Amino acid sequence: MLYSFLIEISLLLLRVVALFSKKIAHFLSVRIHILDTIQEKINPSDHVLWFHCASLGEFEQARPLIVAAKKEYPNHKIVLTFFSPSGYEVQKKYSLADVVTYLPLDRKKSIKRFIEILQPEALFLIKYEFWPNLIKVLKSQNVPIFSISSVFRKKQLFFKPHGTFMRRLLKKIDFFFVQNEQSKKLLSTIGIANTSVIGDTRIDRVLEVLNQNNTDRLIEGFIKGQECFVVGSSWREDLEIISNTIESKQNLKTIIAPHNVDEKSLQAVERLFNKPIIRFSELSKTTNSEAHILLIDCVGILTKIYSYATIAYVGGGMGDKGLHNTLEPAVFGIPVLIGKNYLRYQEATDLVSLGGIKSIDTADAFKNVFSDVLKNKDLQEKMGTINLNYIKSQAGATTKVISKLKQVLMIK
Numbered sequence: 001m002l003y004s005f006l007i008e009i010s011l012l013l014l015r016v017v018a019l020f021s022k023k024i025a026h027f028l029s030v031r032i033h034i035l036d037t038i039q040e041k042i043n044p045s046d047h048v049l050w051f052h053c054a055s056l057g058e059f060e061q062a063r064p065l066i067v068a069a070k071k072e073y074p075n076h077k078i079v080l081t082f083f084s085p086s087g088y089e090v091q092k093k094y095s096l097a098d099v100v101t102y103l104p105l106d107r108k109k110s111i112k113r114f115i116e117i118l119q120p121e122a123l124f125l126i127k128y129e130f131w132p133n134l135i136k137v138l139k140s141q142n143v144p145i146f147s148i149s150s151v152f153r154k155k156q157l158f159f160k161p162h163g164t165f166m167r168r169l170l171k172k173i174d175f176f177f178v179q180n181e182q183s184k185k186l187l188s189t190i191g192i193a194n195t196s197v198i199g200d201t202r203i204d205r206v207l208e209v210l211n212q213n214n215t216d217r218l219i220e221g222f223i224k225g226q227e228c229f230v231v232g233s234s235w236r237e238d239l240e241i242i243s244n245t246i247e248s249k250q251n252l253k254t255i256i257a258p259h260n261v262d263e264k265s266l267q268a269v270e271r272l273f274n275k276p277i278i279r280f281s282e283l284s285k286t287t288n289s290e291a292h293i294l295l296i297d298c299v300g301i302l303t304k305i306y307s308y309a310t311i312a313y314v315g316g317g318m319g320d321k322g323l324h325n326t327l328e329p330a331v332f333g334i335p336v337l338i339g340k341n342y343l344r345y346q347e348a349t350d351l352v353s354l355g356g357i358k359s360i361d362t363a364d365a366f367k368n369v370f371s372d373v374l375k376n377k378d379l380q381e382k383m384g385t386i387n388l389n390y391i392k393s394q395a396g397a398t399t400k401v402i403s404k405l406k407q408v409l410m411i412k
Contacts, residue, residue, distance in 0.1 A: 003132050003165070004108055011105060026085060031102050038079075038117045041099045047076045049405075050120040052103055055087035058126040060325065061149045064204040064398045065124060070096050072402055079118060083129065090299070106131040115141065121409060124148050124401075125173070132169055139172045144408045147176045148401060149201050151346055152183040159186060174408070177401055179346045196404075198397040200347060206331045207395055214307040218283040222294050223253045227310040227374065231256045232302050233324035234315035236268065238339060241318060241363040243272045245370055246293070252374075255305055257296035259315060259324070266297055303328055310380065311373055313337045317359070323348055326357060330387035335373050335380050337366070347390075356386030 018025040042048060049069050053059045059082070066078055080097040082088040092100045104110040111133045122144045130147075138145055157163040158170055167190050176195040178184055184195045229252055231242065239256070246254050258269055270277050278291035280298060296305065306312055312329035316322050317339030326348050329336050340361035342348040351357040358373070360366045373379055 007105070007107055007133075011107070030085065030088070031104060034101055034104055035113060035117060037101050038099060038114065042077060042079070042118060044119065046119075047073070048079055048118055048120045049073065049076050050079045050081070050118060050123045051097075051126065052081045052123065052129055053083075053087055053126045054129050055082065055084040056090055057322075057325070058129070059087055059091055060205060061201045062124065062126045064201050064208075065148065065401055066096050068398050068402045069405070072406070076121070079120070103131075103134075106133045108133045108137070111137050115143075122146065122405060127151070130166070130169060130173075132165075135169055135172050144174045145172070146401065146404070147173050147178075149179055149198075149397070150176060150183065151179045151344070152186045153344075154186060158190065175404060177397070177404075196400065198400045199394040200327070201397045201401070202325070202327055203347075203391055203394045204396070204398040206327045207391060209303055209328070209331055214304045216301065216304050216308075218280070219255070219294075219305060219308055222255075222278075222283060222289065222291075223308055226251060226253045228252070228308050229254045229311050229313070229370075229374075230305055230309035230329065231313045232306065232315060232329065233257065233259045234269075234313070235259055235319055235321050237319035237321075238313065238315040238317075239269060239272050241339075241360070241366050242313060242370070244363060245367045247273065247275055249374075253292060253294070255294045255296065255308075257302045257305060259321070261297050261299060266295060269295055306334075307332050309334050311335045311337065311370065315339070317341045317348075318361075326351065327391060330356065331391050333384035333388040335383035336387060337369065337373075347394075351387060351390055354386050354390060356383050356390060358383075 014024055014028060018028055051062045051066055053062050070078060077098040078096060079099045080094060081101055081103040083103050088100065088102060094100055104114050115137055120143055123138055124146050126148050127150055135145060152158065158166050170192060174194065176187060176192065177198045178195055179200055181197055184197050187195050229246065231238065231254065234256060256269060258265055273293055275293055276291040277293040277295050278289045280294060280296045306329040309329060309332070312334055314324050314326045314329060314336060316324040323338060323342050323345050326336055326338060330351065336357045338348060338357055338359050340359055342352065342359055348357060352359050358369050360369050
């Protein structure tokens with residue numbers, strides 16, 4: 001009751017804030033026609049598997065499951081929901097999903113109506129999306145709920161003395177597929193034993209990348225056979241610690257793919273460097289650029305770009321934005337560098353410990369580490385081998401989840 005009351009108060013406040021904030025106004029407006037969207041595309045006789053992601057990062061964990069589920073259950077409809085606009089806007093035309101839409105706000109009435117229309121056979125909650133009314137309504141209708149690729153830490157509310165409400169909520173989930181043993185042990189301390197350690201489902205996805213065509217004529221034309229440093233998903237905090245070192249390297253091509261590719265963000269990147277910079281959109285217009293830095297001003301090609309890297313840097317870890325996907329470059333068997341804030345990310349923690357990824361915290365530290373790795377081919381090979389072998393050793397999470405799904409649906 002208290003939770004539902006707080007949700008209603010929060011909604012009222014959001015409506016007030018929306019009068020002054022376009023972002024909040026958009027957040028509310030996109031949810032107005034959710035039920036209409038579902039009713040148009042889902043029939044009462046349909047069999048539905050539902051995948052829910054907070055945003056784009058969680059979608060990458062859901063993607064291999066969706067692919068496998070569609071293969072195993074070709075006649076089922078796949079419904080994919082997002083909480084944030086960033087995930088929805090990028091994947092709203094995802095071809096394997098029959099419906100891509102937003103999750104309604106966690107009001108009991110809205111959630112109940114949404115589920116009545118959807119009638120899912122199972123829900124996959126990716127990582128941390130534990131919405132109380134959503135889980136309670138599904139549980140009351142005996143819909144199996146799976147938590148996928150979740151990671152639990154002692155400091156989380158579930159394990160605090162005042163976290164009784166959230167502990168009870170977790171116990172309504174049918175099965176937890178967690179990333180590490182620590183998460184399994186923590187869940188056991190609050191009486192949850194329906195767990196399995198499977199690692200990260202993204203690993204199955206990134207391994208598939210090795211079998212696709214990763215060549216790009218324009219990228220090859222820019223690099224011209226030189227050593228290449230790729231900076232992926234960067235933020236200002238990342239670029240500020242690497243810019244001076246990049247400027248000092250004469251025979252090095254650098255490719256920067258910022259997290260944000262709006263014009264304001266692109267210009268901010270350009271102002272950080274004195275070396276000539278060319279944008280990716282301009283490459284096709286010239287065949288003889290003297291630029292040493294290529295600025296990626298589009299989305300969707302970072303994976304291919306990583307395949308050309310001698311060394312990669314993955315952004316997000318120098319500030320509070322959250323470390324981006326280190327598996328994408330690591331799968332190509334290359335050294336990977338990251339910022340200082342990485343302990344919330346299992347694969348990064350593992351690979352730093354193993355030596356395939358190096359974490360840096362200052363501009364001087366970056367200069368020293370980057371220079372050491374760049375000039376040492378043996379070290380490059382060693383780090384790259386560690387990264388690729390780690391990814392190969394962690395494969396198979398998707399198969400384990402689908403196997404459990406088959407058991408549950410058979411019982412139903």
